[in-house]
Amino acid sequence: MVHMDTKLIHGGIDGDENTGAVNVPIYQTSTYRQIELGKNKGYEYSRTKNPTRDALEALIAELESAKFGFAFASGMAAISAVLSLFKTGDKLLISSNVYGGTFRVLDKVFSQFGISYEIVETGDLEVFEKSITQEVKAVLIESPANPLMGVSDIAKIAKIAKKHGILSIVDNTFMTPYLQRPIELGVDVVIHSATKYLGGHGDLIAGLVVTNDEVLGQKIGFIQNSTGGILSPFESFLLVRGIKTLGVRMERHCENALFIAKHLQTHQGIEKVFYPALPEDKGYAINSAQASGGGGMISFILKEEYDYKKFFASVKLIALAESLGGVESLLCHPASMTHASIPSEIRCKMGISDRLIRLSVGIEDKNDILKDLQNAIKLSLKA
Template structure:
């Protein structure tokens, strides 16, 4: 493992770099299910590809290095990664989750893990004083997103980490929106970092993957056992694609954020816009905290249009920005959280936590900013008719 001064170099040269057998600068795709052994108990470090694969190992080493953790683990999806992490807990344990969190995280807790006696509760993780008062003996973890999906709520990760450690609780941070290029939760006191690597880390909307990084050997051993035992591992080809995507993360994120800041300011000053949610805007909820713990506000924006602007007409009028699930690709995407990413959360709960039916979420890509602003302007204009 090399020690590079800047993350821009680590993104390209970190982890397992190249192939020592041939001199190839890219780690090969080891497309094999098993490995020949020299004799009983004698192998070259590899036995069966569910347990370990050189291409996947290169990716896992890279993400651990980027997040400054002890070990990394690659899974077949972001939800497989979340599921593996939640498998650390037992019947009677409670997990506190952010008030606005990805709908799939809520769904797996509510529909799957609750069947096994693992409890959860929604709390405002951005209010540290209130959260401290909600801690009970059965709470074993705080799972948060910052900025959170879809209202971009910012939580003080260092503050949560301190509270959690004082109470013997794990801090789990979904860092999908920010990536290790913009924010490193383990350095702020978190114990576990999760990524839907489908998003910015892959960056090209061509793979599904999940990553986890832990801050201790004990957690590494436990999660490694779960990964091998349950088998939701990432395939060699997708591991290769993800390594390739990560190499350009810095240059992509710089352009994503540059465009997002311009779009957020445009929306903030537009007469048709009721509310903008973007932690990179001065005065936004959590702006100061986000400035302290992250490089910038990221590239996700949510907003609401005023009446009588019709969101259904807005969606159908967009020409460049695609209406689609997911985020973090080079192309800009728009979605309607209430009926798409957060549809699994009951309507009354969505309203309680502030996810209105009028909310629009944008994943800002790396296209020409002039073209993006033009597309938004004409779609907003059409939505008034």
């Protein structure tokens, strides 16, 4: 069996048969000359199909051990395409910690079409199963979940979902197929905000969807073509290029994140650290069983005697910015940034307080990252 590191570089469509180019070219075209009426070379219009996008879609399908892959213009476009599988009267169960954009599109857009949702603690399998009613058609989870890094047992959730005849959908953005492959654990659909670790360099916006199910593959492909939220040839090329270095980047992300998490655990200014590769973390055992690392995302809570606004103002190396998964370290304030669209009362129930900070650990020198954090915490101590 070919190792994942090799698949990242040679998976999907490897190179260009027409010219021998080792990289798939950017086929920057909207349409294609047809051989004769009703006959073409496999392509007729780039919304429907494009060779560069084909290479990316074949690659992500192979990496996730799936048969079908689809590339979209953003992570939210990918999520919206999957949510378009459902109809009026259908209900979805979603993780208690879920990306604010996912919550927003369900709460503000799909609710207008009669599709409802319920926030459930999917880490508690008994609570999850009891929440499945006749109206429920799918469960959508993140593991680890954004931003509190809550871990759900993906294989058991998929098994329960199949038992009740509902779809299981996993957002695998934080882990990537390098660390975790939900399709192999029995999941029906996997989503990625490929803007993050898969692209890896903060220079593109993209979303990916994979499935192993032929019927679902046909439906998602139809939605992709019909609604048209496809990824451009240029960004498809950039994403294939980014994926080639995913292995070496994720190894460094994981190494740095564990180093930072351990140091923050013992810092006098930190109340709690959330990172699934810490043995003390409540999701450690499950995450260790279903993933080969903790990923590069950490969240932590500053103690009350520290001013979180001063903390953000005091970092020098690390940028205060939306997004995650790039080579550079990024800090985020979930309550006012990624999860601001979630009502404050729901955020509080989720545990997303003003003192919660999310850190996307980059691949810089780990000691430089740590020094920047330590200095910012020191300067944020209230007088």
